[in-house]
Each structure stands twice: as structure tokens, then as C-alpha cells.
Amino acid sequence: MIIDAHQHFWQLARGDYDWLTPELAPLYRDFMPDDLIPLLSRNGVDGTILVQAAPTVAETEFLLKIAENTPFVLGVVGWTDFAAPSASNEIQRLAKHPKLVGLRPMIQDIADDAWMLRPELTPAFEAMIECDLAFDALVFPRHLPHLRALLSYHPKLRAVIDHGAKPNIADAQFKAWANDMEAIAKDSHAFCKLSGLLTEAGTDWTEAHVAPYVAHLFENFGPKRLVWGSDWPVLTLASTYDIWHTIASSFIPNDQARDLIFGSNAQDLYRHFTI
Incomplete structure (x- = not known):
């Protein structure tokens, strides 16, 4: 069973x-299930996790409707306003949908780097824990110290770092990112998505540019806490679905690790979906 744990429609x-x-010309068109089906088939991918791309509940409802009518969409990571007074009730409402497996505030677009630590967000994180939803952390390296603190305040929060925290591979910025990722891996139970890295590597990327970052994620999160995703169609800014699937497979040392990263880890992370 191969699961793409991070893809989008819009x-x-x-x-x-x-x-x-x-x-963003390559992305500025509709992307829907019929566009993805040939790519999944060609790469032997059995199911996907559909992730939000707009900070609205309306888009989350749109994605849930797609999931209801698209067998390969195993679950949806949606959005709600974590800072709203009604956040807890809204999370409980959304969680009643059998296809909702997680939530993702678009932290990378929020001006306050420490936003996730604001006290008014605590009820939202507590509601996520109560509803057993995964928290997708869409962050840049500068957010990692705050994310580490957040996870220490909510040790029962099941979390995943999207796209390896988007390290600046194009400019070879490694050390600070590596230290912060190591600390989070050590101090929390967070997963990390093996996704989005080619997009951060610049237009002239090679496997050699990306390899040290992947190696660091393997060293610190290990094969049981890494989850593969395509980040399609954003991926198309840098490469193709086929190429990223092949490259990611080549980075994984053995079949046992591949089964975890390309399949069962997504089930451990998102839990609510069945195959």
C-alpha cells in the first residue's frame, strides 16, 4: 500500500x-482528481491525503465533498480559524466528518512568527487532542523554536512538520535548520513529511543538493516518523510527480523503511482513515 500523504486540489x-x-503560471489553473489519477496509476500510489490550500472553512467543506466522491482520497487535512472564540466548537463539528483527519493553519503566511504560542489558541489545540486530529505544521525554519515550544506545551498533540520545515536548500542554509529539527525530533513525538524539498532547492537543483537534508531527517526522525508526500501540484514548479517519487524512493535504504515511509506511517499519523 503506497500513500501520498500530501497533495492538493483547487x-x-x-x-x-x-x-x-x-x-505562478504553472499552478494558475484548476487541479482536480482527474488530473492526478494518471500520476497515481503510473507510480502505483493507492491513496492520498488531500491538504487544504486556502484559509477558509468553505474550502475545507469543498475538499471534504471531493473526498466523499473520490475513492483514492483517504482523508482531508482542513483549516479553521484557531484564534476564533468558536474554534473549539468548530473543530468538534468538522471532526464529525469521517474523512477529516487533521487541520492546518497556514502558519507560513502569518506575520507573527510566534503566533502558534498565543494563549487564545490553546482551546483549539486542546480540541484537536480531544478529537484525535493531526496538526500539520506548515512552517519555515524560523518557526521551529516556537514549534518546539508548542509541542512541549501540548505533548499529546499528534503533529507533523510539513515539507521538512521548508529548508532553504537553494542557498545551502543548513546548520540552524538542522539543529532545530534535531531538537524537535529529540524532544517530541512529531512526524516529518518527506515532501516539498525540490521546490525549496531552486530551479537548478540536483539530487546532491537535496541529499544532505534528507539524510538529516532520516538520522533524526528515523524511518518510523517520516511520511512521504508529493506536494502535487505545487511540486510541478520544480519537477514532476514521477521524478520525485523515484528520487524519494532512492533515498530510502531498504524495503522495510520504504513500506513505513510510503504507507503505514501515514496511517499512524492520520489514523482516521481506513483502507
Whole structure:
């Protein structure tokens, strides 16, 4: 069983993708299940986790409707306003949908790097724990000390770091990111997604550019806490689904680790879906 634990769909006409502008020409069109099916088939991928791309509950409802009608979508990571007074009730409402497996505030787009530590967010994180939902941390390296603190305050929060925290591979910025990722891996039970790295490696990337970052993730999170994802269609800014699937497979040392990273770890992380 191979699971792509991070992919997106969107329809431009919905109008709530503020980050998605005509300047991102390869992405500035609709991406829906029929676009992904041939890629999954060609790479032997059995199911996916569909992740939010807009900071609205309306988009989460849109994705849940897609999941209801798309057998290969095993679960949805949605969005809600963690700072709203009604956040706890809204999380409990959304969690009643059998396809909701997690939530993701778009932390990378929030001006306050320490936003996740604001006291008014505590009820939202407590509701996530109560509802057994995964927290997808969409962060940059500068957020990692705050994420480490957050996970220490909520040790029962099941969390995953999206895209390896988006290290600046293009400029070979490694040391600070590596130290912070090592600390989080040591001090928490967080998972980390093996995804999005080619996009951070620049237009002239090679496997050699990415390899040290992947090796560091393996060294610290190990094969039981890494989860593979494509980040398609954002991936297409840097490469193709086929190429990333092949490269990621080549980084994994043996079949046992591959089975974990490409399959069962996603089930351990997101839990709510069944195959």
C-alpha cells in the first residue's frame, strides 16, 4: 500500500486562494482528481491525503465533498480559524466528518512568527487532542523554536512538520535548520513529511543538493516518523510527480523503511482513515 500523504486540489473560481496568482503560471489553473489519477496509476500510489490550500472553512467543506466522491482520497487535512472564540466548537463539528483527519493553519503566511504560542489558541489545540486530529505544521525554519515550544506545551498533540520545515536548500542554509529539527525530533513525538524539498532547492537543483537534508531527517526522525508526500501540484514548479517519487524512493535504504515511509506511517499519523 503506497500513500501520498500530501497533495492538493483547487478551483480558481472559488476565489479564496490569495497566494495563487497569475505569476505562478504553472499552478494558475484548476487541479482536480482527474488530473492526478494518471500520476497515481503510473507510480502505483493507492491513496492520498488531500491538504487544504486556502484559509477558509468553505474550502475545507469543498475538499471534504471531493473526498466523499473520490475513492483514492483517504482523508482531508482542513483549516479553521484557531484564534476564533468558536474554534473549539468548530473543530468538534468538522471532526464529525469521517474523512477529516487533521487541520492546518497556514502558519507560513502569518506575520507573527510566534503566533502558534498565543494563549487564545490553546482551546483549539486542546480540541484537536480531544478529537484525535493531526496538526500539520506548515512552517519555515524560523518557526521551529516556537514549534518546539508548542509541542512541549501540548505533548499529546499528534503533529507533523510539513515539507521538512521548508529548508532553504537553494542557498545551502543548513546548520540552524538542522539543529532545530534535531531538537524537535529529540524532544517530541512529531512526524516529518518527506515532501516539498525540490521546490525549496531552486530551479537548478540536483539530487546532491537535496541529499544532505534528507539524510538529516532520516538520522533524526528515523524511518518510523517520516511520511512521504508529493506536494502535487505545487511540486510541478520544480519537477514532476514521477521524478520525485523515484528520487524519494532512492533515498530510502531498504524495503522495510520504504513500506513505513510510503504507507503505514501515514496511517499512524492520520489514523482516521481506513483502507
